[in-house]
Amino acid sequence: MVKRTRIKIVRNTSRVITRAHIPEIHRITKIIDRVQKLTEAKAEELLFHINRHFIGRHKNIEAIYTRNFGKVAHNLDEDFSLSHTRQLLIGAFFTMEYSIESAALFNPSIVPHPNQEGLPEGSIRFIMSLRATGEGHISSIVFRSGTIKADCTFLINPVSEFVDSPRIRHDQSYDRHLFQLKLENMHAWNETSVRIFEGLDNLFSFDELKNRINAVQLNTERAFDTEAVKNIAWLADSNYFIKFEEKHDISEHVIFPLSANESRGIEDARFVKFYTDTDSFTYYATYTAYNGVCILPQLLETKDFINFDIITLNGKAVQNKGMALFPRKIHGKYAMLSRVDGENNYIMFSDHLHFWDEAILLQEPELPWEFFQVGNCGSPIEINEGWLVLTHGVGAMRQYFIGAMLLDLNDPTKIIARLEEPLLTPNEEEREGYVPNVVYSCGALIHKNVLVIPYAMSDITSGIATVPVPELLACMTPCGEYGKPTQM
Numbered sequence: 001m002v003k004r005t006r007i008k009i010v011r012n013t014s015r016v017i018t019r020a021h022i023p024e025i026h027r028i029t030k031i032i033d034r035v036q037k038l039t040e041a042k043a044e045e046l047l048f049h050i051n052r053h054f055i056g057r058h059k060n061i062e063a064i065y066t067r068n069f070g071k072v073a074h075n076l077d078e079d080f081s082l083s084h085t086r087q088l089l090i091g092a093f094f095t096m097e098y099s100i101e102s103a104a105l106f107n108p109s110i111v112p113h114p115n116q117e118g119l120p121e122g123s124i125r126f127i128m129s130l131r132a133t134g135e136g137h138i139s140s141i142v143f144r145s146g147t148i149k150a151d152c153t154f155l156i157n158p159v160s161e162f163v164d165s166p167r168i169r170h171d172q173s174y175d176r177h178l179f180q181l182k183l184e185n186m187h188a189w190n191e192t193s194v195r196i197f198e199g200l201d202n203l204f205s206f207d208e209l210k211n212r213i214n215a216v217q218l219n220t221e222r223a224f225d226t227e228a229v230k231n232i233a234w235l236a237d238s239n240y241f242i243k244f245e246e247k248h249d250i251s252e253h254v255i256f257p258l259s260a261n262e263s264r265g266i267e268d269a270r271f272v273k274f275y276t277d278t279d280s281f282t283y284y285a286t287y288t289a290y291n292g293v294c295i296l297p298q299l300l301e302t303k304d305f306i307n308f309d310i311i312t313l314n315g316k317a318v319q320n321k322g323m324a325l326f327p328r329k330i331h332g333k334y335a336m337l338s339r340v341d342g343e344n345n346y347i348m349f350s351d352h353l354h355f356w357d358e359a360i361l362l363q364e365p366e367l368p369w370e371f372f373q374v375g376n377c378g379s380p381i382e383i384n385e386g387w388l389v390l391t392h393g394v395g396a397m398r399q400y401f402i403g404a405m406l407l408d409l410n411d412p413t414k415i416i417a418r419l420e421e422p423l424l425t426p427n428e429e430e431r432e433g434y435v436p437n438v439v440y441s442c443g444a445l446i447h448k449n450v451l452v453i454p455y456a457m458s459d460i461t462s463g464i465a466t467v468p469v470p471e472l473l474a475c476m477t478p479c480g481e482y483g484k485p486t487q488m
Helices: 025-036 040-057 061-070 084-093 176-185 189-199 204-218 226-238 469-473
Strands: 003-009 016-020 095-099 104-112 124-133 137-147 152-157 240-243 265-275 281-290 295-302 307-312 334-339 345-350 358-362 371-374 381-383 384-392 401-408 415-418 445-447 450-457 459-466
Touching: 003 152, 003 381, 025 084, 040 061, 040 084, 061 084, 061 095, 084 095, 104 265, 104 445, 104 450, 124 265, 137 281, 152 295, 176 189, 176 226, 189 204, 204 226, 226 240, 226 307, 265 295, 345 371, 381 445, 450 469, 459 469
Parallel strands: 104 459, 137 265
Antiparallel strands: 003 459, 016 095, 104 124, 124 137, 137 152, 240 307, 265 281, 281 295, 295 307, 334 345, 345 358, 371 384, 381 384, 384 401, 401 415, 445 450, 450 459
């Protein structure tokens, strides 16, 4: 029934980004002092040799040096001036390369590309997101693009040799009412918060928020709750806006952790093309932010894969990993699959995309290949017969399997049918890797009535499998009133 393609999406250790490489403050001053003691001729020679090795690996290496010099420039004496060469050289010493895919490239999801112009009839252009993992097991989101032809063969576009980190946008505004609701949800709305926000417009910038905090803090006549300010700063840091260069290829885009809450990784983005009532669409992706201690469910929002809004998800039901948004509202409410307790599949409904307070148990482990836990493998796909959901099950020896179930179109709390045997099982080639015995997906799509499943192989590389939808449905076992297989 399932056909594995020969496509392999593999890690590439030469794909690197730059990161600031800044040690303890006492070492910063020593490094700067060493550069200052060089003659101008020696500084120019050294910068020339550094650029010879790195200028071809990045599109604007000197801009990177300048940016990182700015992060340590406050350690210089105010009356001390440096030549442009020495500024660049100091910036180079506080810059490092990071190989984003050196460990693995896995857990893919796939959505239709926002630009479908100029394609042959019957073809569809797609964007695939993947979890890239590098040194220190820090995960980021990278992208590939390509075309699925009318005969369901694949053309993967060439991958750029360059990688582009986004810039945080400071021209975007925060919604005051929404910000307050999130603080209330965090039990962080108090007298100090009220004073800060009463001086802000309905839409405010990050700088306006900082200035308002400073103004309230300087007013010594009234008490100032530093814990409230920490919560406000945490929330602002967790909700931010990024932008890539428009002319760069999408394979150059990498969403690398930028906030403290995701400092140890951005994991398992589940992208979905979400349609509104007016037939316009926005791409959303749930993902898990990890700071080395705890996880934080987050939401990405974009229309063009150039500008992204990063948003916190809030509420009592926003727990654990594996949330997958339905591609449209159901009876006027947002709907999302989740695994609140880490073991079972749940479904949630909400009036507001950012707030989720209740979860309904949808599916428990019933079959041997899922006795350990069940979860979803991406957003549900709407077909005439119902909501098609790829699932994952974990069995003995932590072996992962991909399954499928069908939910009622009007009431997705009801399971209509499901596979009793796995759709995908790790074969001998796929079972060896960073995490053995795993096949896993974060989202599929249907083209020409064929289900296209990008999937990870043992957390190290990715491939693509296909299955005709009629054949998949024919193999499912109908379920009874409570979602259990009907006795024949």
